[in-house]
Amino acid sequence: MRPRSLRLRLGLAAATLIALALVLAGIGLTLIFDAVLEARTADELDRAAKQIAGEVSRAPDGSPVLAREPTDPRYAAPYGGLYWQVEAGKQLLRSRSLWDKRLGGPAEPAAPDDARTLDLPGPDGGSLIAVERSVAIGSREGETRLRIVVAEDRRDLAGSRATYLRLLVPSLGALFLLLTGAMALFVQRALGPFRTLQADLRAVHAGERARLPLHFPDEVRPLVLDLNRLLDAQERALVRARAGAADMAHGLKTPLAILDALARRIGGTEPDLAAELAGQARAMGGQVERALARARVAPPGDLRRRACPVAPAIERLVATLRRLPEGEGLGWSVSLPAGLAYPGEEGELMEAAGNLLDNARKWAHRRVRVAGSLGPDAARLTIEDDGPGMSEAAIAGLGRGVRWDENRPGTGFGLAIARDIADAAGAELTFGRSGLGGLRAELTWPQPGAGRSANAEAGT
Template identity: 40%
Template sequence: MTRSLRARFAIVAVVTALAAAGAVGGAVQGLFERHVEREMLAELDADLRFLVRVLAAQDGSATLTVQPLPDPRFQEPLSGLYWQVRHDETGTVLRSPSLAGFEIPLPADSLRAGDRHRHIVIGPERGKMIVLERRVANGAGAPAGYRVAVAMDRKVMEAANRAFVMDLLPVLASIGAGLMAAFALQGAIALWPVQRARQALRDLRAGRRDRLGGALPAELEGLAADFDGMLDAQRHSTRLARERAADLAHGLRTPLALLGARTRELRERGEAEAAAAIEAVTAGIDARITRELARAHIRGPGPRSGPTPLAPAVARIAGALARMPAGGDLAWRQAIPPALLAPVDEGDLTELLGALLENAAHWARSEVCITATAEPGAVVLLIEDDGPGIPAQHRAAALARGVRLDPDRSGTGLGLAIADDIIRAYGGALRLEEAAQGGLRVRISLPSQN
């Protein structure tokens, strides 16, 4: 069974519409068939009465005073409408030309004068036909003992039924189409709360709302309440985990500071090799602490996250770096639409831009260019410098934690790694490319919240 609710509604709609149209068609066809049979029996009864009235006896034989009978089908061979008069004692038979010499096989029957019986017999074309027979009373102008019968082939009724069914099919098709349209509308109305719930979840993830309650119909309020309770518990657990990670990281700073002091003592006593070993270990621990502290402060997508105006944030951080020795001699070029919004929390955006722009200022020779554009479904930010760049084979390593491609330059090697952590938290992607000036281009793609 398919998992799609739309497919299930469609299957139920088609099956129900076909079943309903078939049931209506069968019921109407059955009613019409009974109606046609009643009408034809009434017609046969009228022909039978007429035949009895015009029946006369001449020289002991039955004859008709009116020739032919009014319905022309009695004159057409095998037309499906027949009459027959038979004397029980002599076996003399008078029949309509439509019988073409065939004698209606009337069953042995005991009829009183004036009685009318109905039979189903085999006709001249080996098909069933309905027979009405009546014994003529003495007062009808003919001696008793004459069995007068009129018959109609069932193919006449079947032809009428077929014609009716052919006329009924377009009506049944319209009924089926109408039912399927009604079911489609019903399905759309039934699935509307699902679409509303999906939009509410999108808004929740994008930070446009902080709870699911109130966004769903009354029948789903219990589900919304349970979801909000689970969301609150998750937020609480996440907050505690971040606080504990930050507490642990800060708690390790003191032992690291003591190790640093011990390293200096060892170096002053001439034990440079031991001091270098300790410094290597403490540098790795310090880099890990720095990154974990940065991770602990990443808010990520949530009720309070984004969007944040991008141009003012870039101008603020670039201006701060331009006042520092590392960026004071650089030309900071910015091409960002004033109305462009970054789908990132303001604090996370500051951390992200700070890490990337500080890294660009650290390596640039003369300028840093920042551009941003809005593309279908994403906001793309490019940060380029004219420094030495990173060879293609080393770009993946540059995103690893604490990796420094040039050990002669100061720094922790965490700027790109921290930026990558923030971007991944928002479902985006960071790529390292070669800039037009020959330096490094950092391409950031963040999914928009539209």
């Protein structure tokens, strides 16, 4: 499964590329080190060959002799890893480190006063890097051509290479951590405009501003312009929808009033027909009220939905309902936390909660209880009464415009309207049995920070 976080994907890609670059750099540095080490070793062996050439002479029998042998103790230790050899025809002079072995080489000697680098087998089965020089000693009449070979065991070079790698690998590892940390800071800074955009979108959601500001880099600016165009289009669509709903409602009011008047007029002669007409007129009126309520609230996708405090709106509603019939004699209990905020405009909350409180007022015997709570993920507003309550089947039928009890005034659309308003705000309206014995209506909506924290963990 691919990670959804852009920061994580960029970080992993950068770390992979840095690791690949450092591996290639390590291989290149190792090759360079090997070449430099071999060249330096060949240079040291050439200097040793020149030193031996300066010390060599001929004995009376014509054999080569050294006035002074090289001082490096490895020349004296059998198979010590450093060897020299002087050939004068069939006569041979060699270091003690060769013991009873001799250094081979090409049959063709090196050019006079020139050096060449060779790879030779060692006396103990190892591999040697060797430098060969061809020098002449004596007078022109009695000149003797000498072949001088100085060699070193490559295992000594391998030890130097191992020491180099022991230093190189941790250094590259530390460099990887340093570059990865620097790249993480770079990615963090590069994604800064998106974090700013997220904060500005929150401000638009909260209703603190109507449009997104344009202080963004050129790469992000087209996205901001498109979002602003989307806000403009949404606002125009909302205005048209509200105007259309209002026009429809006003257009239906006169025909509904006429139907109601006709029902009353024929009530004395045709009571059944009058009742049918009155019922249909009430149903149509309820549908109109529901359509108007939907038009007044912001749609679910509105980017500029505001939040409003719950306690002041509920207190005003309760104060109003106390003065209505069947409300004066009820005991109203309101307990709401100060930080409880509804994710919509105050008018939406007043309409939704007003329908729920009015329903509780109609059916309560003595008590109506309003309570709220704030949780880490969700907030709740609960309205309960001690009325007769409802069965589960009746609760399941709420919101369909069906009258619960014909003995109470109303069309049954109040609870449906409350549910529509709750849905538009991203809240959930549920009904159940109250602890007081009657109906419990509960509005639940997510806390503003809950969704954003989850998105932050999965996002940039």
